[in-house]
Amino acid sequence: MKKIGLLGGSFNPAHGGHRAISLFARDALDLDEIWWLVSPGNPLKPAKGMAPLPARLAHARKVARRAPIRATAIERHLRTRYTVDTLRALTLRYPRHRFIWLMGADNLAQFGQWRDWRGIARQMPIAVIARPGYDDAARGSTAMSWLRRFVRSARQSADWTNWRPPALVLLRFRPDPRSATLLRQADPLWHREYEATCVRDPLTRRYVI
Numbered sequence: 787m788k789k790i791g792l793l794g795g796s797f798n799p800a801h802g803g804h805r806a807i808s809l810f811a812r813d814a815l816d817l818d819e820i821w822w823l824v825s826p827g828n829p830l831k832p833a834k835g836m837a838p839l840p841a842r843l844a845h846a847r848k849v850a851r852r853a854p855i856r857a858t859a860i861e862r863h864l865r866t867r868y869t870v871d872t873l874r875a876l877t878l879r880y881p882r883h884r885f886i887w888l889m890g891a892d893n894l895a896q897f898g899q900w901r902d903w904r905g906i907a908r909q910m911p912i913a914v915i916a917r918p919g920y921d922d923a924a925r926g927s928t929a930m931s932w933l934r935r936f937v938r939s940a941r942q943s944a945d946w947t948n949w950r951p952p953a954l955v956l957l958r959f960r961p962d963p964r965s966a967t968l969l970r971q972a973d974p975l976w977h978r979e980y981e982a983t984c985v986r987d988p989l990t991r992r993y994v995i
Contacts, residue, residue: 788945791815791913792876793824793888794869796966798837799976800846800857803964807915808855811888814957815913816944821844822857822890822988829867830899838975840994845977845986856988863990867903873909884947885910887982891924898928907933907952913943916959949992 791811797804800822808820824843827833846857864879866872869887876885879897887910889897894914897903906912912933914924924930936952943955969976986993 788867788883789816790880790883790885791817791820792823792859793820793872794872796831796836796848797824797829797842797857798823798966799825799837799842799877799969800849801964801966801969802915803962804846804847805849805853806962808850808888809853810959811915813856814940814943815886815946817886818854820855822850822855823861823872824861825992826859827867828928829901830896831939833886835974838985839987841977843981843994844967844983845979847985848957850945859994860987860989863987864964864995867902868903870900870902870909870979873906877909883963886914886930886946887912889913889917891920892917892927894930895923895927897930903929904932904952907936907954910951911938911946911949911953913946913955913957915957915958917962 793808799856811817812820824846826839826879843857843859850857861872864872864875866875891914931953933954938949938955940955940957986992
């Protein structure tokens with residue numbers, strides 16, 4: 787059995803903040819690996835300004851190198867668009883792994899807008915990592931009003947494989963101001979260096995085009 791943390795997102799682009807919270811979660815949750823699920827298209831984000839999937843995946847793999855992090859575009863292979871469907875498919879595809887969903891407090895603040903978010907919470911435990919400026923909105927969100935009864939102590943976070951979902955743990959992390967938005971503002975054409983890159987997905991072993 788491998789213990790895998792799943793961090794989903796556009797990764798447009800991936801950056802050191804993603805890496806930092808992933809390594810922090812690895813230690814706090816005693817994970818073997820973290821998988822970055824580089825989304826083909828986030829239903830809650832506009833398509834304008836979204837770099838091509840191969841470029842986002844290639845850059846994510848560069849940011850994740852020499853760490854127990856796998857950047858993957860497996861959602862394209864699974865043909866899933868929504869997180870609830872992706873998690874169900876991954877659980878069926880990898881029955882010997884144990885998964886925990888990782889997300890920042892900014893995502894918890896809008897979690898109630900996700901398709902079947904209660905279904906996500908019932909599939910696997912969730913670890914929420916603090917993010918500056920979003921913690922108050924996350925605590926006051928619609929989803930948190932329902933999830934609050936399922937919160938587990940952070941002192942028990944390494945025992946998450948014994949938890950029965952729904953289960954939520956809130957992890958405190960030092961403030962990290964880095965964001966994909968700021969990086970795109972500084973370099974809107976960051977993805978051009980990957981235009982000729984051919985990248986193989988580490989999970990499906992297929993080239994992503």
